[in-house]
Every structure is written in structure tokens, then in C-alpha cells.
Amino acid sequence: QTVSEIKGRGVINIGMLVDFPPFGIMNTDNQPDGYDADVAKLLAADLGVKVNIVPVTGPNRIPYLLSSQIDVLVASLGITPERAEKVDFSSPYAGIRLSIIGDKTKDLASPEKLVGKRVGVARASTQDTAVTKVALPGTLIQRFDDDASATQALLSGQVDAIGCSNTVVAQILKVAPGRFVETFPLSQQVQGIAVRPKQTEFLAAINAFVAKIKADGRLEAISQKWLKAPLADFVAAAK
Amino acid sequence: MYDFNFAPVFASSDQLLRGAAVTLELSCEAMAIGLVISIGLAAAKTSKIAPLRWVVQAYIELIRNTPFLVQIFFIFFGLPSIGLRMSPDAAALLALVVNFCAYATEIIRAGIESIAVGQIEAGRALGLKPLQVFRYIILKPALRTVYPALTSQFIYLMLTSSVVSVISAGDLTAAGADVQSRTFASMEVYLVITVVYFLMSAGFSALFGAIERAAFRYPLSR
Amino acid sequence: MTTTSETAAEAPRKTLETAVRMEAVNKWYGAFQALKNVDLEVRSGERIVVCGPSGSGKSTLIRCINQLEAIQSGRIFVDGIELTAGGKNVDAIRREVGMVFQQFNLFPHMTVLENCTLAPMKVRGETRDAAEATARKYLARVHIPEQADKYPAQLSGGQQQRVAIARALCMNPKIMLFDEPTSALDPEMVKEVLDTMIDLADGGMTMLVVTHEMGFARRVADRVIFMDRGEIVEMAPPDRFFDDPQHERTRTFLGQIA
Amino acid sequence: MTTTSETAAEAPRKTLETAVRMEAVNKWYGAFQALKNVDLEVRSGERIVVCGPSGSGKSTLIRCINQLEAIQSGRIFVDGIELTAGGKNVDAIRREVGMVFQQFNLFPHMTVLENCTLAPMKVRGETRDAAEATARKYLARVHIPEQADKYPAQLSGGQQQRVAIARALCMNPKIMLFDEPTSALDPEMVKEVLDTMIDLADGGMTMLVVTHEMGFARRVADRVIFMDRGEIVEMAPPDRFFDDPQHERTRTFLGQIA
Amino acid sequence: MIRTFGWNEFLFILMAIRWTIALSAIAFIGGGIGGLAIALARTSGDKVVRQATAGFIRVFQGTPLLLQLFLVYFGMAVVGAAINPWIAAALALTLHASAFLGEIWRGCIEAVPLGQNEAATALGLKWASRQRWIILPQAARIAVAPTVGFLVQLIKGTSLAAIIGFTELTRAGQIINNATFEPFTVFSIVAGLYFVLCWPLSLLARQAEIRFARASAR
Ligand SMILES: Nc1ncnc2c1ncn2[C@@H]1O[C@H](COP(=O)(O)OP(=O)(O)OP(=O)(O)O)[C@@H](O)[C@H]1O
């Protein structure tokens, strides 16, 4: 079984995004850092093994997991039913609010208003799923490789709006003050740690770990450190 | 062990086919436009006017020594800042043409330079003007000489076009990524689109062979 | 230097009109002087054979006449028109001068007929029909009317060279230049090309021929020129040239190629 | 067909040993038959000149002797060894046979000396010193000892062809094959190569020479062969061959190239 | 958590160049060996060998490198033979480069006049000696320019190895871009670094071409 295998090996391979601030970044020492990295380190410590963080990307993170290149994903992976068919999720350890942010001069206040407009999202992300779900026929969804490209498309006027997380919204408002507004919320998204299916023992251990850091305030500290906000209630409440 | 399950991939086959169609269309357009422009650039590069040669040379060096990804990025995200805004498909086409021409120009130039001087002299001795010599005497044999190189560059262009998915042009790779993001059947999706790419390049090879037989029917000496 | 002065009176067939005149022509390739102070006058209808060792400037001489090479000093008149260095008259002159190369230089991607009609159509603006009629006439004249639709690579060397002659004739030139037209041919094919040229000469065409076919020179030349190191060393009617050369260098040369 | 039987007694210099024997050799290129039932016997020390129109199979004939082309039926013996189709003896035979090509085929990336020493070192395992000594000997024999360190491109055509001859001689062949060795040369350079070959012939080398240099044939050949369409049409000593050819086709051919 | 682009960010991108170089080196060494074998097989007298290699070339020239990398890395793992990313990259890049170099070099070998091979044969040299001493040295001179030209493409192509986890030049740029939101600064630097890497090679290729043209102009 995986847990004993990992303990025997003495090291756990954790997949993590490094281009998804503030959850996953490369810090100034060029080490993986961020919300996910802190959680990953705690997880390894909890299992009593060394941590080996493997940088993955949005599109290839699930292949990494499924092909056993890594043991577990702590990669801001939003919990969705489709994904749940391929991987098993732990209880949520983080959450984001997803919303539409768009050009201030245009009225984009509801899904109906987006018809005929170009809406950018990061491909294979939960934003993608959320926008696709609310979008009415005629909405032009444009999928980019990552949030940065989608953001750039918004800034350069190549799209009218993008679907993104609250952290990205904050960045856009800072980079281009006064040009864009958050028009309407899409959904709240909780993120889970993911493992390959049928690893019940491993998943149970991870769930125990998540419950522990929620209870003893360590997760709250991480949230304060990286999001400058308390752990969202919908994350704290979820089981 | 991984369970292969192609059902979700085939369920999305029309999306993949649409992506393949976009890839084909983009490649064909870029080839056609790029060929014409490259011929012009190659003529400029073999011309007697030095500044013209330098400009073309600078363009070629710039494009050939930087990644396509960066080029397409500047075209799609950068050009709007000088007021040139275009759709992802148009930007993808432009980027492919700009990239392809840098390589094709060099290939065609080599073809032009392989034409024996005697051919040019014979044309001039008959009273043809330089442009007429180029058009009627040099061009066709030059293209024939480099035809194999040119067609592999064409295929390469089609394969490179997979990068345009970064600016959300709906090509085959983008379609594959979208299907993958919905179904998470990444292995299956990539296998299938690899096969589709292979079929398309095989198709192009066959097409180029047919064009070669039709366009270059004249026999070569020795 | 030493251009011996043969007078026009000697050869009955030539007229008094001047077809080509070169006056003190000098030609350099970089630092290398390929033509040294060359003077030459060719009358209309005259046939000149040029010979000499490799590198002596024979090709350069005739290539200057239709401006495939530019000269650095001196003057060249073709059919009364002066070739200026800038080359304004070049187009006019090239229309008067046909040229046949050692390597044939047929266009491989065109049929024989297309080779012959290209220039008349593009340069003189003839219609396709007119150009084809002319082309067929000259192809018949060089005895290969039946090859019109073949490609050059499908012909023997001798046939290719005859196409090259016909192609030049289609532009109706007043003067024909030949640069070693038979030296790339198999021995058997030399004869058919020489026969074609003799035929042309009998028709009164002004011709300048670089060749080492001495039989041809004896038979058709009005004058034979011997060049060495960029100079015209000897110039005389064939009898005198072969039987009684004036210069040592000419004699050595004739001894070698015999 | 029709191999007229000249007997060994006629030419004083040749020995009775057989250098090459071809028996009923047939050679096809796909559906095209390039050699038709060819019989030929060459004695040691004999010099044979082969001529005939283009495409008649002259090159094919001599290329079969050192197995650059495989034959489909018939037998070929070289120096007593039979060339089998499988080619087991090929290596042994190539060591006995030197070949000189129309296009010289010198190795452009090697100096003259390296051209000459490569095969002796790689095939016969000679030391560099021994190979160079031999090479210099033969370069002197073809009168270009001073060119040893040049590259082929720095030599004239005649010099290149003499290097090619020296290169072949360095392998100490018993038989030399020449395929139109002078036809790619400028007229002035033909003589120097022919002189080298005459020299070689005078030394007693067995030679098969494809050439149209009839002066050479008259002077050194023991027998002249005329080929047409893959057949040996006529074979006779030079006097008889040139002055009294038996076959119509030979006469026509000689008429053309004269 | 947005950062401004600074010295550290520049260094991060700059340091990533070693992976680009390492991957290129691997690809080129592997491709060089594989390509030579392919080229010789493609020009061999054996029809089966020729056709097998033609098939190999067709597959690897006919599909995107990105997918080759993906399928080798994840595919091997999926069939239970997990390999580390270096081996996967080496394998995929080698196969890719072998196909292209093999094809380029085949052309160069065939450009050596037939007479050269015949003359060597007539001198009694065997196949290996002919290749080693006569054919390959001459083919090599023609090959320099297109080979270096392909190397330039290959260097840029290694950016696709990001999909199997390499943080090479392009990927490093994307990571920094995601942290700084300064795409034009970041990608100008990335482009500049590629240019610095590739341009000298392009110059070399051009020089080789000129030198060859001069040498072959007799
Ligand atoms: N483009 C050129 N650049 C430099 N030198 C040249 C050029 N063309 C010819 N030459 C030189 O000019 C001289 C005369 O050349 P030309 O071709 O006129 O000689 P030729 O008498 O026709 O010789 P051949 O019998 O070999 O054709 C030669 O020494 C040659 O090397």
C-alpha cells in the first residue's frame, strides 16, 4: 500500500503548480513556495518523510498523478465531479472565489450580457469549467494556457472579460487600476489534495492530516500568510 | 495500472475534427501565403540592392533565432498596443506566415543560387529583363531543386501550428487540450491526436508528391 | 597588339556596312586584365573564327559584344549603336545579337518550342501563334522540326545545340555569336552542328565563332583571329592563317591542336 | 556476335597467358539489354581499344570486368580467377584491375599523395612510408612528382587525369581499364594524357581503353573493337580496322568521327 | 503576491538556460549517433533496411515533438515502465533529432557524386572504408550548414520538454510571467537569451555555407 511504500522510501513526491500565485510560486531563492508548498511540507512532515516537490503545470498535473510520476497533488486542484471520476480528492484544504472581471466601459453584469462577448479563461482550470457552465450559447469562450495569458489577453483588449479567481482579480486591479471591474461571481471553488483512485488508506491518512491542520490553526496561519485573509468559511466548514 | 478508455475521446470526435480542420486550414493558408511572400523575399535577398538584402537578412535572423511561442505572443498580445488587434485565428495565421517565411526564404534562395549562371546569361542574351529572367527562367527550376526541403518545411509548419493553442486559436492541439480538460483522458486524447497529426502529414506528403508530379513534369538531364 | 590589317576587299561576300566595331577595348576582372586594347571591325555578312589557348579571352571578347560583360574602357558599336557603360542601349542591342553557348543553356523546364517562343513573346511582344510559326520555321531550318514538343533533356547534345541555334535565330538577330558551340558534344554530334552553322553562314549571316574546329574555319571563315593573353595576336584569312602564320605563338598553338 | 577471330600470333608483344576472358556475357539494365552475348579474350600485355557510338555498351563492357556492374549470364575470368555472380572473388579481382574514369573521380578532400596512398594502405595494409614511396614513384612516372601535396581542384584537367592513372597504378594492377580518359579534357591537355598512356603501353601493361582517339588506337592498340547496340561488331588490328573495315556499321561510324 | 521584475527574476530565467543547453546537448549527441545510423541505413543497398528507416522517419517527422515527449514520458509510465524525465527527454529528443538529421544527412551523402563511390570501389575499398574515407568526409562538408541550422531549431524545440517537467528557458519565463505580470519584459528577455544562444550558430552555419559554396565553385 502507498503509505508504507512512501514511508519505506523516505520521501514523498508532491506535484505542485509553480505558476499560480499565491498558491504556487517560485520564491526569490527559486524554490517552490506559496500556500500549496507550505501545505505540502506539512503533509510530508506529518508522514515523517522528506518532501520532493515536483513542479507541474495546469494541463499536465493529472497525467503526472495518473502515470505515477508523483504520489499526490497539492496543486490547487479544484474539486469537481468530472475530476472526481479520475482522481480521489481529500477534504478541502483551500478555496477561492471565482468571478468574471471585465472591461469597465462595457456592461457585463450577467451571463446574458456575455453573449457575443469574448471571455478568456485558463484552459483545463476550474474557471474554465465554471465559465463553461454559466455561459449561454453565443458566448465566445477563449481558452489560454494559463491565467497569465488570459490576463494578458484582457489587458491587451483581446478579450472583453475573463473568468478567474479572487487572487487574480486583485492582481489585475493592481496592475491596471481603473480599467476593469469584477462584474459577477461565478462560484466558490474548494481545492483538494488529490491521489490516484482506490488508495483508501492513503486518502484516509491525508484526510486526517487536513482535519488536524484545520483544527490546530496551522492552515489558518498559512491562509493569513499567503492570502492575507482568514481561511474562507466555506473551506473551514467543508468536510 | 492505467485503464485506457477511449469512449470520452470518441464522444468528442466532432470537436477534434473541427480542431483538425482548423489546423489544416491554417496550415494551407499559411503555406500558400507564405510561399508567395517567400519567393518575393528570396528574390530580394538575391538582388543587387544591398539594403534590401540586409533588411531581409535581419528579418530572417530575428525570426529563426527566437522561439515561435514568443513570436506569436508578441503578435497577439503586443500588436494591440499599437492598435493592431486581430482574432486568435488571424494572429495565428500571421505568426505562422511570419515564422514560415524566414525558413522558406532561405530554402528558395538556395534554389535560386543553384541555377547555373549560363541559364541566366542565356535569358539575358535573348533580351529578357531581369524580372522576366527571374519569373520565366529561374523560378521553376529553383523551386524544383529545393522542393523536398520546401515540403518538409511545410510539414514542419503544420506541426508547429500546434503552438497556436496558446492564444486560444482552436486548432487540433487546442481541441485536444479542451477535450482533455473535460474528460481527463489525457493519454487517450494525446494518442488520438498524434495519430491524426500523422495522418495529416501523410496526407500532405501524398499531396505534395502529386503536385510535384504535375508541376515538375519536365525531365532532368543526366 | 599587332592587329594586322586585312582589308575588306579580300573577301567577296562581305558588304561595306559595319556590324561590330571595337575600339581600344579594355576589360578587367578585378586586377586581372582579360582584354588588352582590342580593336576589331566586323562587316555585315562577315564570318570570323576566334581561336587561342584557354584563358586567352576568347569568351570575354564575344561576351562583351552583347554586354554579358561590361568593359572598363574603349568603345563598342553594334549595328551602328554605341554600347554605353551605363547600358541604356543594351536591350536594343541584345535584340540584334543572338548567342549560342558551349553548354547550350536550354531552359530545362520548357519544351523546345517554348524555349524558342519565350523571348519573341516576352521581349518583342509577338503573339503565340506568330512566335510558334517562326519557331517551327527555324526548327525546320536546323533539321529538327519533329522535336518541337520534347524537353531538352530528351534530346542528344547535337540536337540540343541545334535548338539553341534555332532559339537565337527566332529573335531575328543581325549577328550571331558562338562560344565553342561544339566542344561539349560527342564526336559524332559535332558534325551535325557544324553543318547547321555552315548552312547559316551560306545564308549570309554575320557570325563570330569561337571554335577550335579548324576544318570549319578553313571552310567558312572570312578571317581567323588568334588571341593570347587578352590580345589579338594574329588576324588573317584562313589560307594565310593556317599555311603561313606570321607569329611564333600562333605557330606553336597550331602545332599543339593539330 | 560475329566476333572475328584474330589470333594471338599476329601481335608480337603479347604473351599466351590470358588476362581477361568473357564468355557469352549478357547484361541487362532492367528490360534493356546492354551487352548481348559478348565473347572476348585479352592476352597478358595486350592493348585493346574499344570504340563505338554512344550507348553501345563500351562502358558497360569494361565496368563488368571489375564488377562495378554485375552480369546476368555468361562467365568472366580475370587473371584466371572466375568472377562469380555472388561476388566472393570480387575483392581479389579488383586488386588486379585498375580503372581510370572519364571524370577522373579523384577524391577532392585528399591531396594527390593521399589519393594515391589510401587504397594501398587500407586495402593492402601497406605502411604509410611504403605507400608514399610507391605513390611518388608513379607520380614521377606520369611526370607530376611536384604536385604531390596539392589538392585535385588545384590541378588542370590533364594533371588530374594523370593523378588518376598514378592512383590506379599504385595498386600494382595487372590490367588497366580506361573509360574515355581524355574526353573530358581541353584539347591541349589530351596530348599529355595520351602520352602517359602510350608510355604505359610501352611498358607492357595489359590495357583496355575506351576512346575515340584514333591516332592513339593506330599507334598502340593490338586490336580495335567496334561495338554497337551491346554487340562486338568488329575486332581487328588497327591497320585492318581503319583501312579495311569489314562491316557497314563500322564504316559509317568511322566516316562520322573522322 | 504579485512581484516586480527584478534581478532575482532575471537570474531565475538566466539560470534556466542550463537546462535548455543540457537538453540540446543530449538531443544533439543522441540525434547525431542515431541520425548517422539512419542516414547510412537510408542509403544502403538493402531494400528492407531502407524502407524500415523510411517508416521511422515518416513517423517522427510527421508528428509534433510535444506529443512525442508526452507519449514517451507518460506513456512509458502508464504501461508500467516509469522512466525519469531525463531519460524520457533523451529518448524522445533523440528519436526526433535522429529522424531529422538522418534525412538531412542522407541528402548530403547522396550529393556526393556517384563516381566517387565507384572510384573507391574500383580501388578495392570495402563498404566501411568507402564510407569512412571517401563518402562521409565529403558529405560532412555539405552537411555543416543544414546540420547547424537544425540544431538551432532543436534548441528552440527543447522548450517543449516543459510538458514533462523541465523548467528550461521558456518555462522559466512563463513562471516568472505568472508571478510578475510583465510579459513583455519577460518574453523579451527569453527571446533575447534564445537569440544569444542561437545566433552564433546561425552565423556559423552561414559561414560554412559560404565556405562550401566557394570551395565547390571550382
Ligand atoms: N568572372 C571572372 N572573374 C575573374 N576572372 C575571370 C572571369 N571570367 C574569366 N576570367 C578570366 O579571364 C581570362 C579570360 O577568360 P575567357 O573565359 O575569356 O577565356 P577563354 O579564352 O574563353 O578560355 P576557354 O578556352 O577556357 O573558354 C581567364 O584567365 C579567366 O580566368
Ligand SMILES: Nc1ncnc2c1ncn2[C@@H]1O[C@H](COP(=O)(O)OP(=O)(O)OP(=O)(O)O)[C@@H](O)[C@H]1O
Ligand atoms: N544504370 C543504368 N540503368 C539503365 N540503363 C543504363 C544504365 N547504365 C547504362 N545504361 C544503358 O546501357 C546502354 C549502354 O551504356 P554504356 O554506358 O555502356 O554506353 P557507352 O557505349 O559507354 O556510351 P557513351 O559513349 O555515351 O559513354 C545505354 O543505352 C545506356 O542508356
Ligand SMILES: [Mg+2]
Ligand atoms: Mg571560353
Ligand SMILES: [Mg+2]
Ligand atoms: Mg561510356
